[in-house]
Amino acid sequence: MHAVLAAARRGAEPQAPTAGDRGRRAGTGVAARRRDGGPARSAGISDELIVRALLGALASGTVAGAGRRAGSLSESGLWAAFAMGTVVIACGWVWGAVLVAYFVASSLVTRLGAVRKAARTESVLPDSSGRSARQVAANGGVYASLLVLSALTGDPRLPVAALGAIAAAAADTWATEIGTLWGGTPRMILTGRVMAPGSSGGVTLVGTAASVGAAALIAVGAIWVVPSAAAHAGAAVAVFVGGIGGSIADSVLGATLQSKRWCEQCRTWTERRVHTCQYRTQHASGLRWMNNDMVNLLATVIGAALAFAMVADALPR
Numbered sequence: 001m002h003a004v005l006a007a008a009r010r011g012a013e014p015q016a017p018t019a020g021d022r023g024r025r026a027g028t029g030v031a032a033r034r035r036d037g038g039p040a041r042s043a044g045i046s047d048e049l050i051v052r053a054l055l056g057a058l059a060s061g062t063v064a065g066a067g068r069r070a071g072s073l074s075e076s077g078l079w080a081a082f083a084m085g086t087v088v089i090a091c092g093w094v095w096g097a098v099l100v101a102y103f104v105a106s107s108l109v110t111r112l113g114a115v116r117k118a119a120r121t122e123s124v125l126p127d128s129s130g131r132s133a134r135q136v137a138a139n140g141g142v143y144a145s146l147l148v149l150s151a152l153t154g155d156p157r158l159p160v161a162a163l164g165a166i167a168a169a170a171a172d173t174w175a176t177e178i179g180t181l182w183g184g185t186p187r188m189i190l191t192g193r194v195m196a197p198g199s200s201g202g203v204t205l206v207g208t209a210a211s212v213g214a215a216a217l218i219a220v221g222a223i224w225v226v227p228s229a230a231a232h233a234g235a236a237v238a239v240f241v242g243g244i245g246g247s248i249a250d251s252v253l254g255a256t257l258q259s260k261r262w263c264e265q266c267r268t269w270t271e272r273r274v275h276t277c278q279y280r281t282q283h284a285s286g287l288r289w290m291n292n293d294m295v296n297l298l299a300t301v302i303g304a305a306l307a308f309a310m311v312a313d314a315l316p317r
């Protein structure tokens with residue numbers, strides 16, 4: 001496979017199109033456009049970058065504003081999403097499109113049956129009306145950071161790693177939201193023990209299927225954003241594995257290191273500091289500082305690392 005991908009990179013150079021290889025010709029076009037932007041970018045801050053950042057601020061402000069009005073973002077989440085969207089679009093419109101697709105899909109699955117889900121998980125999970133800046137950073141921070149690093153270094157592996165991170169975030173969100181709604185009783189990923197709905201480290205069959213679907217969607221997206229056509233398959237597989245691996249890591253970290261609290265009044269596990277019964281809960285297991293946002297952040301780091309490792313030899317600098 002590596003030889004094929006290496007050939008694909010050479011294939012990005014101008015050459016006579018191979019008969020019947022439509023995919024590669026399409027890829028050459030993208031790569032050629034990218035190369036045109038290359039010299040200007042390496043010369044410093046180009047006009048193109050400034051225009052894209054300004055239009056990006058406008059676009060991400062519009063999307064984040066709509067998300068705020070729809071209740072998908074809190075006030076702090078609105079500003080975080082605006083800043084992240086602007087930076088990501090400055091790196092390229094296509095990266096902004098992936099981020100918007102992720103944001104819209106995640107918001108929709110979160111809103112799906114929201115009242116029923118809240119009723120199922122209220123004993124375990126704190127109230128969350130709209131994603132906060134911390135949650136936005138935990139899910140999209142690794143994606144945005146790797147894209148900036150990619151723009152600065154030109155390393156072709158970093159965009160694939162970035163997609164691995166956002167695939168992990170998408171897979172985890174879909175698994176949680178769809179699994180909580182339709183998945184029935186979750187079981188702990190390591191022991192199979194039955195858990196309360198909403199418990200970190202709990203998995204359901206429906207949720208797992210949803211995570212596979214989300215990772216596959218982002219992986220298909222990789223076909224549009226990775227310049228070399230013949231490298232598409234390898235990149236898509238890497239992004240898919242990153243998404244699934246990151247989502248599994250999220251559940252394992254949730255089951256092991258994530259901070260869990262105990263309500264002595266109800267004799268039940270919870271993530272709430274003050275339980276629904278108004279009793280103050282106690283830290284009882286896991287690392288005190290390892291909250292759900294930290295677990296999500298680590299899961300996207302693992303998703304990125306897996307995707308990066310899978311294309312490390314195939315897409316050398």
Ligand SMILES: [Zn+2]
Nearest residue numbers: 263266275277
């Ligand atoms: Zn209680």
